[in-house]
Amino acid sequence: MALSPPVASTSLLRLRDFRLLLAGAAAGQVGAQVTLVALPLVAVLVLRAPAFEVGLLTAAETAAFLLIGLPAGAWVDRMRKLPLMIRADGVRAFAMASVPLAAVADVLTMAQLYAVALVTGAATVFFDVAHQSYLPELLPKERLMAGNGALETVRSSAQVAGPGLGGGLVQLVGAQLAIVADALGYAVSALFLLAMKRPSERRPEPLPGASLRKDIVEGLRFVLGHPLLRVIAATTGLANFFAAMLMATQTIFLARVIGLEPAAIGLMLSASAAGGLVGALSAGSLADRIGQARIIWLSVLATGPFALLWPLSRPGVAAVLFAVGSAVVSFGAVVYNIAQVTFRQTLCPPRLLGRMNATLRFLVWGTLPLGAVVGGALAGPFGARTALWVCATGFLAVPVPLLLSPLRRMRDLPAAPDDPGPHETDGRTEPVTVG
Numbered sequence: 001m002a003l004s005p006p007v008a009s010t011s012l013l014r015l016r017d018f019r020l021l022l023a024g025a026a027a028g029q030v031g032a033q034v035t036l037v038a039l040p041l042v043a044v045l046v047l048r049a050p051a052f053e054v055g056l057l058t059a060a061e062t063a064a065f066l067l068i069g070l071p072a073g074a075w076v077d078r079m080r081k082l083p084l085m086i087r088a089d090g091v092r093a094f095a096m097a098s099v100p101l102a103a104v105a106d107v108l109t110m111a112q113l114y115a116v117a118l119v120t121g122a123a124t125v126f127f128d129v130a131h132q133s134y135l136p137e138l139l140p141k142e143r144l145m146a147g148n149g150a151l152e153t154v155r156s157s158a159q160v161a162g163p164g165l166g167g168g169l170v171q172l173v174g175a176q177l178a179i180v181a182d183a184l185g186y187a188v189s190a191l192f193l194l195a196m197k198r199p200s201e202r203r204p205e206p207l208p209g210a211s212l213r214k215d216i217v218e219g220l221r222f223v224l225g226h227p228l229l230r231v232i233a234a235t236t237g238l239a240n241f242f243a244a245m246l247m248a249t250q251t252i253f254l255a256r257v258i259g260l261e262p263a264a265i266g267l268m269l270s271a272s273a274a275g276g277l278v279g280a281l282s283a284g285s286l287a288d289r290i291g292q293a294r295i296i297w298l299s300v301l302a303t304g305p306f307a308l309l310w311p312l313s314r315p316g317v318a319a320v321l322f323a324v325g326s327a328v329v330s331f332g333a334v335v336y337n338i339a340q341v342t343f344r345q346t347l348c349p350p351r352l353l354g355r356m357n358a359t360l361r362f363l364v365w366g367t368l369p370l371g372a373v374v375g376g377a378l379a380g381p382f383g384a385r386t387a388l389w390v391c392a393t394g395f396l397a398v399p400v401p402l403l404l405s406p407l408r409r410m411r412d413l414p415a416a417p418d419d420p421g422p423h424e425t426d427g428r429t430e431p432v433t434v435g
Helices: 005-012 016-046 051-077 081-104 110-138 141-173 180-194 212-224 227-257 262-290 294-312 316-347 350-365 367-382 384-395
Strands: none
Touching (some): 005 141, 016 051, 016 081, 016 110, 016 141, 016 180, 016 262, 051 212, 051 227, 081 180, 110 141, 110 350, 141 180, 141 262, 212 227, 227 262, 227 316, 227 350, 227 367, 227 384, 262 294, 294 316, 294 384, 316 350, 350 367, 367 384
């Protein structure tokens, strides 16, 4: 049973290492949210990139999940999580710092932006997989819902504050120099993680006969062999495809169609992210009241139609429709994410956490670069508003896999079975399945 948010949050904040984990997440997320505004504006306002190239930039930021997502999980399961996260933060800080340095030297190009996006994306793959796999080592299972809720609250708070800060910085110093905030955010995150006093993790010992290929296959079989994980993967992948279309076109739409200044764009994205913050604060109590399984499908079913407000936005007062639509969709997405991530962490044996998280990231984040390319391809010849109509209509289809699954008839999620460990049956590792 999930802990009620006030009690859970208070008790968790007494844990020094968890406080440092939260502080590191806050620093990294604020910087990343600044870049959410600044990096596309570098392409749009400074380098005058067309819509398709902006879409490619968004695709480059997420391409690593598609390219290295599966082996990353197997590698993470063989490595100590905390040092890996610190190294990933360092890589992201140096990569982001190269953008303002190149701008000052007047040598910044789209090619460098693509390279920075690819490098930071690859580091983010390892950081995120390790981060989700590390939390169950830091907290007991009964406190994971509260822990995920606290981390999601930090992320959502950064989404509220970061874009506004980013838009203001772009207005003051220019898009390319505003990215300094992201580099600093990753550096500060690494310092918080370095300050954690948790005893050093022992490097996991590989099983006899283990190989990278076998490890990847075991992760795939665990995810694809579980009926509830399959439907979560399908739903989240579909949602991320259309979310990437939004990311690839929203800056062009708000800047060139609605006519907003950079500071106003940042404030618009901050206002829309407020819904995600409300979702993070209320997810635990909603899951307790409505049911941990029921909240997964109900959250996206009830909020998806508000995506139609994006293409209905117009210059002037009607521009607020974009923020309202994003706020409600973000609310549903955050509630959904907290519920399904907690379920995944609870269900999965510790030895498979990295591979399970990476396999799901590969399946659900691998759609991001595809959606970004499609969004950019549609926005070029047909306009950003048309691309947003396709995107918003797609959000109406997101709940369909959930509604056709056993989740629709459940109130709470089933208990996780005991992990029998890997065993050989005709040379294959059998997955743990439910139902």
